[in-house]
Amino acid sequence: MAKLILEKQDLTYLQWSHIRSSSGTAGTFLKATSSLHGKKKYYKLSNFDSAKGIVGHECINEIIVDRLLDVFGIDHLEYELINADIEIEGNVYSTYLCASEDFKERGESKIALDDYYRANAEKGESHYDFCKRKGWQEYIDTMIVLDYLILNRDRHGANIEVLRNARKHTLRIAPLFDHGVSLLYSCANDDAAMNFDILADKPCNNFIGSFSCYDNLSLLPRNNRPLKRILKPHHKDIIFENLNGIISETFINRIWDMIYERYLIYENL
Structure with a gap:
């Protein structure tokens, strides 16, 4: 089952890149990566608005669908939901974000x-x-x-x-x-x-x-x-x-x- 990390984590070191929403929604979806012991981890936020902050709940949807796919026994990328502080353009936000590991195998x-x-x-x-x-x-x-x-x-x-x-x-x-x-x-x-x-x-x-x-x-x-x-x-x-x-x-x-x-x-x- 998708993992939840409920204790607040300090992820203010992550560098977020702007990925424009392709769904016609206002705002931006932000992504970041980190590498620890040779393992790459991918992070993404819910919909972000520069004036209002993090306004969406797409990351929570990822966890819900992750668990639904587990119920059906369907292969899928596994996500974890993390309670974290993050920093974007000098501002600190408290939010829930998604993290996942690379699904590519070596050489792919x-x-x-x-x-x-x-x-x-x-x-x-x-x-x-x-x-x-x-x-x-x-x-x-x-x-x-x-x-x-x-x-x-x-x-x-x-x-x-x-x-x-x-x-x-x-x-x-x-x-x-x-x-x-x-x-x-x-x-x-x-x-x-x-x-x-x-x-x-x-x-x-x-x-x-x-x-x-x-x-x-x-x-x-x-x-x-x-x-x-x-x-x-x-x-x-x-x-x-x-x-x-x-x-x-x-x-x-x-x-x-x-x-x-x-x-x-x-x-x-």
Whole structure:
């Protein structure tokens, strides 16, 4: 299960770089790296506004989805949520941030799936059919279902990566990662969360399929159920363990209702 570090950490030494949000939201997503004993660690913040500070909760979404993927037994990048002080442009902020280790193995390089597709696709081949030909159908089908359950707004072609080892002549698709821009990420408070339509089919930036996460379910072969485990009500306690106080009870309940009600729709298709 995704690890929470609740004791305040001093991470003011991290140097943050600006990654412009690709989801149309105001603000910036900031990233940093550190290296200890030859191991690289990646850090990222929720949405940051230079005037208001850290205004988003995308990092918490990463932990929720991490645990959801554990419940389903799906391979994914593992995150930890850290309570920390950080410094940006001379100002110190107290926040929760995400950290993860490099999923590349020694000797591997990475390339975004959209770039790999452009270099290797056959004429007229769809993104889905290309992945199917490469042997990644099970991965892509699972991703499509997950993105529907969490209403992932930002599964663009660089949020799916291909890992290559030129010396060993191996090629694999990276574990699922980057799920922050999902769930109730656009809701700034409890009132917005209560008024959010958890079953709405909002436009999403999908590399595979269309802008509709619901319509993308039609890409799945008939009678194919990529999720091999059943989501049950008691899984709520597992997914949200120790998140009380980090997000409100309203957010916890609305996010769970969103995931579970969408899961029931998927199961009854």
